[in-house]
Structure formats: structure tokens, C-alpha cells
Amino acid sequence: MNDLDTQHLRSAIAIARRAREHGNHPFGALLAGPQGQALLEAENTVVTSADCTGHAEANLMRLASRQFDAGFLAGCTLFTSAEPCPMCAGAIFWGGVGRVVYALGQPTFYDFLGPASKGLRLACRAVFAQGQKAIEVLGPALENEALEVHRGFWKSGRSVERPYNGPTPSG
Numbered sequence: 778m779n780d781l782d783t784q785h786l787r788s789a790i791a792i793a794r795r796a797r798e799h800g801n802h803p804f805g806a807l808l809a810g811p812q813g814q815a816l817l818e819a820e821n822t823v824v825t826s827a828d829c830t831g832h833a834e835a836n837l838m839r840l841a842s843r844q845f846d847a848g849f850l851a852g853c854t855l856f857t858s859a860e861p862c863p864m865c866a867g868a869i870f871w872g873g874v875g876r877v878v879y880a881l882g883q884p885t886f887y888d889f890l891g892p893a894s895k896g897l898r899l900a901c902r903a904v905f906a907q908g909q910k911a912i913e914v915l916g917p918a919l920e921n922e923a924l925e926v927h928r929g930f931w932k933s934g935r936s937v938e939r940p941y942n943g944p945t946p947s948g
Contacts, residue, residue: 778878778915778918781809781813782854782856782878782915782918783918783919785807785809785813785815785854785856785878786856786858786878786879786880786918786919787919787922788805788807788815788818788856789805789806789807789818789856789857789858789880790805790858790880790919790922790923790926791805792805792806792807792818792819792820792833792858793805793820793821793833793858793859793923793926794926795820796820796821796822796833797926797930799820799825800824800825801820801821801822801823801824801825801831802821802823802824802930803821803858803926803927803930804820804821804832804833804834804857804858804859805818805819805820805821805833805857805858806818806819806833806834806836806837806855806856806857806858807837807855807856807857808837808840808841808853808854808855808856808874809853809854809855809856810849810852810853811849811852811853813854816841816845816853817837817840817841817844818837819833819834819836819837819840820833820836821833821836822836830864832862832864832865833857833858833865834855834857834861834865834868834869835864835865835868837855838855838865838868838869838871838872838874839868841853841872841874842872847872847873848873850872850873850874850875851873851874851875852875853874853875853876854874854875854876854877854878855869855874855876855877855878856877856878856879857877857878857879857880858879858880858881858923858926859879859880859881859882859883859886859923860879860881860882860883860886860900860901860916860917861877861879861901861904862896862897862899862901863897863899863901863904864897865901866901866904866905867904869901869905869912870904870905870908870910870912873910874912875911875912875913876912876913876914876915877901877905877912877913877914877915877916878914878915878916878918879901879914879915879916879917879918880916880917880918880919880920880922880923881917881920881923881924881927882916882917882920883898883900885917885920885924886924886927889924889927889931890931894931901914902914
């Protein structure tokens, strides 16, 4: 990782903080172009949109695929506050993004939530490995910073603000 990667990763964590402030699960994502310029960002909207697929990365991929073709996205990097869940990894794969950098890894997140937490515990690298194109993955990085936005939010596998049936790392 370089300094720009670290900067964008911290921006994704700040987006996660905004998602929490807006009443959603604390996850955020940012898309950077081939030259490293920030292009798009998205928050988790699971609660406010009443949409279980409203994960930050899935929301970002919806925006990105409407604005950019797969050829362009292959040169882009998706930065995310937490390791993409299997659903989001699929969206990233199908959208054609060539690189993913994440802060909080699934093992640390699920350890934080405790043994009763629910979710699809499948690493994004495992999902990407089943595809026919290479996606570079860096992470976890800045885990302690990324974990801070979750403190006080989750309680026994539920959102403090609104009960939720099983958080996912990018959920």
C-alpha cells in the first residue's frame, strides 16, 4: 500500500462513520480511478432504504457500472472500510473492478461481534479466486481505525439502532 491507498482507506472509514450517523450500519466504500483520483463513494443504506442488499460496496458498484464501462473499471480500485462480503465480492467481480483494498478483515470483525454473530464467513479472496479474471486484493489494513466506527453500534449480533438479523462485514 502507498500513501494514497492509506488516504483513500481512511476516507472509506469516514464514509462508514457517515453511514452510521445517517442511521445505517457503519460501512463505507470509495472508488478511485486509474490515476488514483476519487471518483465515487457510497454508504451502507440497509436500514434507511429497508434493502438487505444496500451494502456500501454493492451501492458503489451500482453507481459505478452506470457511469463507467468494465474496461475502465478494470483500472480502478475499490476502497472499503471492511472486507467485502460474498454478495459484494460478486458485485465487484461482475462490475470488473481490478483492485480492492479493505480495512477491517472478516476474522477481526466477527471476533469483535462475538461467537453468536451471523453472516456468510467467506473471504473475498475466496470468492474472487473462483472467477476467471485476477482481482488484486490488499487488506486488512488500518483495522483498529476501522473497528472504532463499530464500537457501541453492534450488540449481540444486532444493531443498537434497529434490530437486524445477522450483520455481514460489509453489510
